[in-house]
Amino acid sequence: MDVRTRILEGKGAVVTGGSRGIGRAVVRRLAHDGATVVFGWHHDAAAAAEVEKEVAADGGVAHGVRADLGDPAGVDTLFAGARTHLPGLDLLVNNAAARHTPALLVDLPEDEFDRLMAVNARAVFLALRHAARHMRDGGRVVNLSTINTVMPGPGIAAYAASKGAVEQLSGVASRELAARGITVNTVSPGATDTDLLRSTNSEQSLEMAARITPMGRLGQPADVANVIAFLCGPDARWVTGQNIHAAGGLG
Template sequence: MLAGRNAVVTGGSRGIGRAIVERLCRDGAHVIFNYASDDDAAAEVVRKVRGDGGKVRAVRLDLADPDGPERLMSAAEEELDGLDILVNNAALCPAPAPLTDTDPAVFDQVLAVNTRAVFMTVRHAALRMRDGGRIVNISTANTVRTGPGISAYAASKGAVEQLTAVAAHELGARGITVNTVSPGATDTELLRANNQPQALEAVVGMTPLRRLGEPADVADVVAFLAGHDGRWITGQNIRATGGLA
């Protein structure tokens, strides 16, 4: 359980991020999460969590802005009496396109959210997180199961995985664990927007557990790493893929 623990979750209004916020709150954590633009979705998360007796606050800001990560962490400092858990979930995943057709401006924006913001929030946590804290960075199975059209996304997440490994070494002496969770195909609005139904059916057919992942499947792995039971796991990349390597 996470009673008395304080958490920051990036990108917490929808999909996997929402499931993470709800699970951490259900386990007793006080959670601050950011969202970029969907006020209604964020308000719904807050309403549900508070209705269930949880403690949560939503902060509207765009992590693509250079000062976005610092503003989020400053807001958390004002709200919370310390930081114990950081989950970097926010990500941009543009529509698939060949590398030669990818606008450099899109590449820059993807790395701003998916990589730079993670670096900045982890840096903040390294300076201010209480000993014994937990950092979980969300990556993707696409860094292993690569394919055409995802150069910016895969590159941004590969960098996050390396940052995780280094931070685990640097923060381990303080009892702070740093891990990556890499989901496979997870049934979210983003997945369905970027993939044709037949492509998703093919993925299900190749997955040993014979279904798409659910956001809660990933959130449960994050909650394990964020809690006491995950204390001896650090520097790892947990592939939450239903068995699809």
């Protein structure tokens, strides 16, 4: 690894939902930049182990912690792991999102709405509270939202609502934590080629998403991870309270 890239040396990072997709790319990038990373995972132990191996092969350090973020105790478990493995809490990336099946409002079960809000919004609130209490001055928080909060469509009411809550939490936290030099920003990806996207969209829908994106393709996890890495680095010290659309020109 080129030591000149290790701009996050000595930093401790927590990434939720770090075993797949965008989260996996974020874990790898932050570790490559020198941070020690604790990442949350829930269902796939093999994928989490693979992330740890990939990071180690690149000369970095990452530790997976199994945590169900739909349960408040799971958030506590993740941050207990952070206290064990990190030099301190400097970076927080709230990436985890619950899988959802698109459903019109008329058909949307209440328990599905509650489940999505628990993982996508309440867990972010709880993680932000941990950050407010324990993050070292000068830290960075990046929360993942979606381009769907400004480009809504049928069938995604609960998902879009949960991410809208994330955006509001980000705005408030950016003002509450600014005096300590902690920045809080939101990144809103467009259609990004992940397992989550493919599990909830047909191939025809994915082709359409690529066509309506001005840059003419689906995003890749690394495209989004690079934006997050910038916000976590020293050059973004004067950027806070922003919602950056990493969407190839959409939004």
